[in-house]
Amino acid sequence: MLTQYRVELIPDQPCHSRPEWAYRLYAALLELAPASFGELVHEMRISPVSQYLDRREGRLLWTITLLGQQAESVLGPLLQEQKPIGLEKDRVLLRPVLREVDHIADPEELFARSAGTGFHHLEVRTAAGFKSRGQYQILPTSRLILQSLVKKWNGCVPECPIEDEDGEGVDALAAGLVCRRFQLRDRIYFLKGSAIPGFVGTLTMENRLSGFQRELTDALMTFSGYAGIGIKTSLGMGGVEQRRESSL
Incomplete structure (x- = not known):
């Protein structure tokens, strides 16, 4: 039914993060997925992804919830891979470290x-x-x-x-x-x-x-x-x- 991932993002240099980075992180995640899935998400009235970015105790945390089986099967493995994400505009490379996974089956x-x-x-x-x-x-x-x-x-x-x-x-x-x-x-x-x-x-x-x-x-x-x-x-x-x- 849904799976929530909490990922710590470790920058390769000092940076001033903003909650609005979440939009670019979301775009980067969709770019890793098959093009057909990205097209499907854009066509859907309700997105099967909910996500946000914030700082807690000096750590940059990205929380992503995948809603529904299709999003879980496509994006879940990508989040598990923990590939670095580059934000070109801010000239920073973010290394993801998976901290928590919470799954609700039904x-x-x-x-x-x-x-x-x-x-x-x-x-x-x-x-x-x-x-x-x-x-x-x-x-x-x-x-x-x-x-x-x-x-x-x-x-x-x-x-x-x-x-x-x-x-x-x-x-x-x-x-x-x-x-x-x-x-x-x-x-x-x-x-x-x-x-x-x-x-x-x-x-x-x-x-x-x-x-x-x-x-x-x-x-x-x-x-x-x-x-x-x-x-x-x-x-x-x-x-x-x-x-x-x-x-x-």
């Missing part, structure tokens, strides 16, 4: 991992944003978060779709997902000559739903740590770390 395993959680802490590591009615939105709401996750889920997990043709399903889930804490700040993501507005920071969400709606919302919150939230997650935006908490 929706049942994702639901099992999510069971029994009431609070979800989301740490938004790279600028996240949403688009609604043609306009960028930089203030997250439960509905915007869940809407983006359902869209990604249905695009990448077709064997277990979430029915929401009229939007009422997302509305029902959002009504029971309450933001209890947040610490956010605005952040611009520079992509292909455009400055895209977004935000980074932390959110703590409480799931007050019951029954299957509660289980599904917990699973979607867990899914956010793999798929990211908002727009352009394949290009480095909306990178999220999610953890479960029993209480505030």
